[in-house]
Amino acid sequence: MSEIIATLKKDYIYNLMIKGKRQDGRGFKEFRDIKLETNIISKAEGSAKVTLGNTQVLVGVKLQPGTPFPDSQGEGVIITNLELNAIASPDFEPGQPKEDAIEMARVVDRGIRESGTIDIKKLCIAVGESVWIVHIDVHILNDEGNLIDASCLAAIAALMTTVVPNEQHGIGKNVPLAMKGMPVGVTLAKIGSKLMVDPSLDEEAVCETKLTIVSSSDGSIAGMQKMGPVPFIEAEVMEAIDMACEKAAELRGLYLEGLANKE
């Protein structure tokens, strides 16, 4: 998914990094501008669009009744899907999702699932027979780097604005989706021995290795994923965790807590 990047550009970014600078003038702990819009697709039970710099991600949440898994008869089901649409980059091709897309989808899914932000017990309609299936569909519209963070943020925002369509199925009044906590994913790119948040497309191409850390409201970690071949040492991991938790708290305060208050 990384674009072919000219060696010159690579050198340029690398040399800037050594001087403690970034291509677009940001600090190492600075995100690009984020714009979050919610409820933009009325047909969906919940939706959100995140614009992170020029990266654009749209998430739609659909709820449908379905049968529970045999080993969790009283719990709702979460299904996360992410596609790298060909519209988002000249590097993406139509067809079956490739490993990058699958990995991203699973990282986003893990953050939501493992943080327990969706109270799946409350998604039971009739034990063993019918539960709500929550489809979280992540649509990548424009890839300018750091799709995972944008996707995580859009997904949680969409979920926070999701309404369970009980009326439509004749099972009572519509209620907001029961949520607790707000997991936020923060991806750090490792260039040399430096870590920087929110890598742009070029930085992703240069860095080779990224580490995504999804942290919950209580400061605990709900999911991690190292992506790329360059190893990390333990000290870097701990540094990354600190940075990620700090930034996640910041994003949560800026974008998500407002949504929670609306409910």
Place this chain on the structure above:
Amino acid sequence: MSSMSDKPEKLITDDGLRLDGRRADEIRPMKIEIGVLSRADGSCYLEWGRNKILVGVFGPREAHPRRMQRADSAVIRYKYNMASFSVEDRARPGPSRRSIEISKVSREAFEPVIMAELFPKTAIDIYVEVLQADAGTRTAAINASSIALADAGIPMKGLITSCAFGKVDGQIVLDLNKEEDNYGEADFPVAMTQDGEITLMQMDGHLTPDEIKKGLELVKKGCKEILEIQQAVLRKKFETPVEETVEEVTDTEDTGNKIVEAEEPLEYASEAAVVEEALEEAEELEEEQLCEETVETDAVAEEIPEFEELENIIKEAEALVEEDTEEDVVEAEIEEEALKEEALEEEALEEEALEEALEEEVLEEEAEFEASFEAAPEPEDFEELEPIEEEVSSEVEEVEFDSEELAYEEAQLEEETGIEEVASEETFEPKPKIESETKTRTEVPAEEAVKAKVEPDEKKCEGPWKVVKDPSESGSRGENE
């Protein structure tokens, strides 16, 4: 995924024991067998707890489809596949999203250590079959792949070792079993290099940063233990004679002890301790055994006369030119001796590389290229032995040419002085002496040639091939394949 009804009340008892009787910092018993598939270039069968993993490595071989090829390195492909019968509820055959993700991160775990740049345009395929799954299959598969890669002779900078930690009943524990994985609070698989650099890291669940720190310490310990097992298995395989073994699969109940048993007991690796005992015995036998087994032996033995001639000529010439005393001459000889050995070793390396690449013409060319690469002397040697280097360089023609020159020089010098006669006589004498010195071991004269070539193999450890061996042993064991 978890049905709460089956959840055991406690995953860790009050006296700190886990359901399978382990303590928090203990890994499950691991059994590794190497070279279990005859058609694969390298293979490994691994059992870890009730996990049963089979790995086959193919390549470097021509990469297909061709557009996958990379002009500057090999492509590494890692396919993790679960047998449909490997889990409680039948898994749908074929790649799942989970297995695709695991394949990706596992491949990335190996990319830092595999020296792919040595094999442009080729592919190195690592095929993982999970025959029985019981939590921690990706870490088990990585441990097995490490061995299979080494078995295939793929140059690596070191072994990759993998282990998970997790949180169970609020406690950080090493290497989760199935129950702990299902009902525990977190799972954190890690793979690392021998130096402790983390090449794979995933996590799901609920952990605080402090718990992660603690877990990483724990997992380091686990990886160290696994590394010892891996190294022991490799040493054993490459220390003992490679004999034809008939292998059969024996089913010893479903206690997780299904074992692929080889008839030759030494081939079977059990716990590290057992392995190491056997290892020590094997070590004692080492020398004698080594002499007979290697394929390279013949090739090198043939070449020895050539080198002897060359060597003598060089020595004489040098002695003359420098007008050294007899002692100096002997010293020079010692150096040259070492050089010769190197040359032999390089030849052997070259041949090895060629053999590996037999099938593909393209590959052959590349192997030659590499071999010439490897033939470049080590930096240290460079300083000391500069004058002789040229002759030693791998091109046979070159060597012959040089030797002619030297012969000519020699003749000239002979006319001028009489010293060289003494010197040249001496050159023949000390040779056996030196050899026996370097070895300080048994010396059946007929085997000397063989030894001379066995020794250089040690130096091979310093080259790109060192992974297969244990660097810490620096050539005392395991250097003979």
